[in-house]
Amino acid sequence: MDFTALRSDFSGEILTPQSAGYEAARKIWNGMIDRRPAAIARCTGPEDVAAAVRFAADRDIYPAIRGGGHNVAGLAMVEDGLVIDLSPMKSIAVDAAKLTATAQTGLTWGEFDPATQAHGLATTGGLVSTTGIAGLTLGGGIGWLMGRCGLVCDNTLAYEIVIASGERIRASADEHPDLFWALKGGGGNFGVVTSITYRLHPLISMIAGLILHPLDRAREVLSFYRDFVQSGLPDELIVYAAAMSTPDGMPVIAMLPAWSGSDLAAGERAIAPLRNFGAPIADLVTVMPYVALQQMIDGGVPHGLRSYWKSGFVRELPDAAIDTFVDFAQQRTSRHSIAILEHMHGAATRVAPEATAFSMRSEGLDLVLIGLWSDPAEDARHTAWTRSFFAAMNPWSMGAVYVNALDDDEASRVPQAYGRNYTRLSGIKGRYDSENRFRRNHNIAPVKQAMA
Ligand SMILES: Cc1cc2nc3c(=O)[nH]c(=O)nc-3n(C[C@H](O)[C@H](O)[C@H](O)COP(=O)(O)OP(=O)(O)OC[C@H]3O[C@@H](n4cnc5c(N)ncnc54)[C@H](O)[C@@H]3O)c2cc1C
The missing domain is CATH 3.30.43.10 (Uridine Diphospho-n-acetylenolpyruvylglucosamine Reductase, domain 2)
Structure with missing residues (x-):
């Protein structure tokens, strides 16, 4: 060429x-x-x-x-x-009075968050600092603050985008509102987004950290975790659970609470039952800056390891589902692999499913199975573990998936990411990209229509 x-x-x-x-x-x-x-x-x-x-x-x-x-x-x-x-494009302008940040799409969360935190502000980002703001936001965006502030896409106010014709346009509630709706979860289907304006929220410190138990206590820990998250948590508290290894290779089951409210005493009280449960081998929960929380688990998902994912939402976790989860966690084929349960509730679930392209808005658990290893000769073994774990959890599936967790072999699951919104997305795709110029993504098939 x-x-x-x-x-x-x-x-x-x-x-x-x-x-x-x-x-x-x-x-x-x-x-x-x-x-x-x-x-x-x-x-x-x-x-x-x-x-x-x-x-x-x-x-x-x-x-x-x-x-x-x-x-x-x-x-x-x-x-x-x-x-x-886009990775060289890293400017960000924070308007502390208006509680907004306009950020170019080459930034990572590790670059975005310090800029907003300098003003005591934040918006929902992901769980680690190394992901790009662009892909994560465009898929919807699940993160530590979603109970209090909503998904990442619930906090977007405008997108600057280059559409398939090469034209630069702006999508907001008032300009190209159909495109604005589609960009709230529709991924990279509609053009190249060059900047995003986010709504910010006051936030300085979090109470967060890992509470680690030996993996052989995983059944009791996960039963407790399930009952705890289903007991009606305050919006400010998010709790994830993960089967993983410590840096020295010990298999553990972790609970990861994160309190984002300004009342830290209330946060301590809300998290106390998690800390008091059983006999943890480590309780690393502490008050920390939001930026530190964003970096807390970066080391567990380093750049360059080989990876294969399976993911989907589960509504509840009956004992049989916990047994299955624990059996597969105990049979992990790589010490780097991680099985995560991400509890979604609060503000993220008070948005109507049709209000944004991202449609999974009921309370539930996002099951994210991350096969991670280093030796190319072991690809088949670790991929098989991830696939068979996911297949075994299928009886509890809600049939919905987060588009950003789909792997390369899952094009047929894209409609599951959008539910009833898929048809509307196809129409908007047809208006802005009828030739499917942007098809190197989790593709939404365009239905050809005249551009509005
Ligand atoms: C270690 C790890 C942790 C993660 N944690 C979370 C998490 O906590 N929450 C969460 O929601 N997700 C999480 N994810 C998933 C993450 O949202 C996706 O991997 C996302 O695609 C990453 O965005 P990126 O910009 O880094 O991706 P890239 O690989 O650069 O881009 C992926 C795709 O996004 C689209 N895209 C990217 N930039 C643009 C743009 N400017 N304009 C138009 N389309 C664009 C394109 O289709 C592109 O092919 C995690 C992923 C990893 C690997």
């Missing part, structure tokens, strides 16, 4: 396999992804993005979009094609 025409219109670097920096730029979080794009266009601003999209449209090629490079399916990279790489 000849990129001369793009170079004349583009301020950033265009990396080809001969360029210094190409190897580093094609590496993403999942070490299993080994794609060699023909070019990686490292955008410096929306003008570069528009040039790259026009170039792709003129040559009828289907670019991949790279934000933070964390998507497990490797959507950010494409073999022998064009990658529109």
Whole structure:
């Protein structure tokens, strides 16, 4: 492919396999992804993005979009094609008076959060600091603050986006409201988003941390966890559970509470039952800055390990489901692998399913099975563990999935991520991208219509 025409219109670097920096730029979080794009266009601003999209449209090629490079399916990279790489675009403007932040889409949460925390403000982000704000926000965004503040997409006020024609438009409640709705969970289907304006909330300290029990106590711990989260938690308290290993390799079952309310004494009281349960081998719960919480589990999910995921929402966790979860957790084939239960409640569940593209709005548990390992020779073994664990949990499935947790072999599950919203999304996709230019994603099939 000849990129001369793009170079004349583009301020950033265009990396080809001969360029210094190409190897580093094609590496993403999942070490299993080994794609060699023909070019990686490292955008410096929306003008570069528009040039790259026009170039792709003129040559009828289907670019991949790279934000933070964390998507497990490797959507950010494409073999022998064009990658529109947003990662150099990292400006952020916080308006503390208006409680908003407008952020370019090359930022990670580890870069976004300190900028808002400098003003004692935050918005819902993910569980770790290394994910990109873009892909995570566009899929909906599940995180520590969702009980109090809603999902990430519930806090978006506007998107600047380059659509398939190369035109730059703004989507908000007043401008292209259909697109605004679709961007609240519809992923990278509608164009290349160059900046997002978020609503911010006052937040300084959290009470959070891990409470670790030996994995052989997992049945009792998970029964307690289930009853605790179903007892009607305050919005400010989120509690996850995870079967994982300590850094020195000991298998544990962890409860991870996070209190985001301003009344820390109330938080201590709310978390106390978790801390008082059983005989934990470690109780690491403490008052910490939100930025520290965001980095707390980064070390457990390092860049470059090989990874395969299965995920889906479960409504409840009867004893038989706990038994199944524990059996598979005990048979983990890699000490790096993690099985997580993410309790969703509060503000995130008070939004109507049809109010945003992200449709899973009932209280429930997101089961996220993360196979993680380092040796390519072991791919089949760890992938099989992840798949068989997920299949065994199927009896308790709600039939819904978070789009950002889908892996590369799960195109058929995309409609499950949107439920009844899928038809409307297909129509909007048809209006803004009838040729399906943006198809290197968890794709929503366009239904062709005239653009509004
Ligand atoms: C270790 C780890 C922890 C995670 N934790 C959470 C969590 O707590 N909560 C949560 O909700 N999710 C979480 N995720 C999932 C995460 O939301 C997805 O992996 C998401 O795709 C990451 O965004 P990214 O920008 O880093 O992805 P990338 O791989 O860069 O992009 C993935 C896709 O997103 C779309 N996209 C990205 N940027 C743009 C853009 N600017 N315009 C249009 N489309 C774009 C494109 O389709 C692209 O192919 C986690 C993932 C990992 C690996």
